[in-house]
Amino acid sequence: MKVIGVFDSGFGGLTVLRELLPRIPDARYVYLGDTARLPYGSKSRETIARYAISSAKFLVDQGAELLVIACNTATALALDQIRAALPIPVIGVVEPGARAALAAASASPAGIRGSEVVLLATAATTQSGAYTRNLTELGLRSIEKACPLLVPLVEEGWLEEPAQKTVTLDVLRIYLLEALEQAPSANILLLGCTHYPLLTPLIETTLQNLHHRMQIIDSAAATAQAVSLLAPGSHAGEGMTGPECVFYATDSIEKFQRLGSRFLRRPLAEVRLIDLGG
Numbered sequence: 001m002k003v004i005g006v007f008d009s010g011f012g013g014l015t016v017l018r019e020l021l022p023r024i025p026d027a028r029y030v031y032l033g034d035t036a037r038l039p040y041g042s043k044s045r046e047t048i049a050r051y052a053i054s055s056a057k058f059l060v061d062q063g064a065e066l067l068v069i070a071c072n073t074a075t076a077l078a079l080d081q082i083r084a085a086l087p088i089p090v091i092g093v094v095e096p097g098a099r100a101a102l103a104a105a106s107a108s109p110a111g112i113r114g115s116e117v118v119l120l121a122t123a124a125t126t127q128s129g130a131y132t133r134n135l136t137e138l139g140l141r142s143i144e145k146a147c148p149l150l151v152p153l154v155e156e157g158w159l160e161e162p163a164q165k166t167v168t169l170d171v172l173r174i175y176l177l178e179a180l181e182q183a184p185s186a187n188i189l190l191l192g193c194t195h196y197p198l199l200t201p202l203i204e205t206t207l208q209n210l211h212h213r214m215q216i217i218d219s220a221a222a223t224a225q226a227v228s229l230l231a232p233g234s235h236a237g238e239g240m241t242g243p244e245c246v247f248y249a250t251d252s253i254e255k256f257q258r259l260g261s262r263f264l265r266r267p268l269a270e271v272r273l274i275d276l277g278g
Contacts (some may be wrong), residue, residue: 054276104217120179151193
């Protein structure tokens with residue numbers, strides 16, 4: 001049974017794990033949320049690299065044979081350092097997302113030259129320029145839109161109750177309108193934060209109300225697809241009980257269980273508390 005480590009500064013990486021489970025059902029997954037030291041986006045590049053490397057080494061110590069950096073900030077700012085520090089393959093979320101956008105552009109009537117990508121992400125990810133670099137290298141035009149209010153709205157669960165959902169829809173409308181002012185002909189929307197897949201239905205509604213058609217690319221799903229190509233699994237057969245998952249957090253395990261079940265769409269029976277230091 002292959003052991004796959006999945007790392008994020010918090011809960012969002014669980015959307016990557018959620019996409020991995022059906023693709024590689026015969027693996028054992030070890031997930032670490034470095035909740036004691038989030039948000040990574042407010043830290044320096046050097047500090048992010050130090051935190052991410054210590055978390056990654058912990059997962060290697062737990063037997064991980066492949067590591068998924070399910071954190072856009074850590075991928076954007078520290079992927080090379082993490083890879084240099086580890087003896088196992090490491091996959092981040094930025095390149096798979098960019099490549100999925102390329103595939104969408106290639107298949108669209110506009111083609112690669114006629115396509116333009118809007119990236120929605122956190123301020124730290126947009127400031128890093130990592131997606132723009134990857135998209136530019138692939139021949140795609142893009143603009144980046146920082147959306148600082150979306151992560152707290154997702155974590156507060158303002159997605160379903162009508163009054164709260166209205167607030168989230170209003171925020172999405174403002175962000176998308178601002179992005180489309182810069183790129184009025186954009187036809188691809190890349191979700192550059194692992195929290196954002198939970199917003200997909202509301203994003204689709206907002207785009208419909210704006211009468212603007214865009215193909216939505218989920219970088220979490222794209223990352224899981226890239227991992228499945230590197231470490232293909234077999235279909236669950238008779239006698240298999242499904243993937244085994246072990247969860248670790250560096251703080252607030254009760255909150256991790258509560259929010260984590262929302263991101264993973266299944267209960268988290270146990271979350272183990274660990275101390276990785278400062």
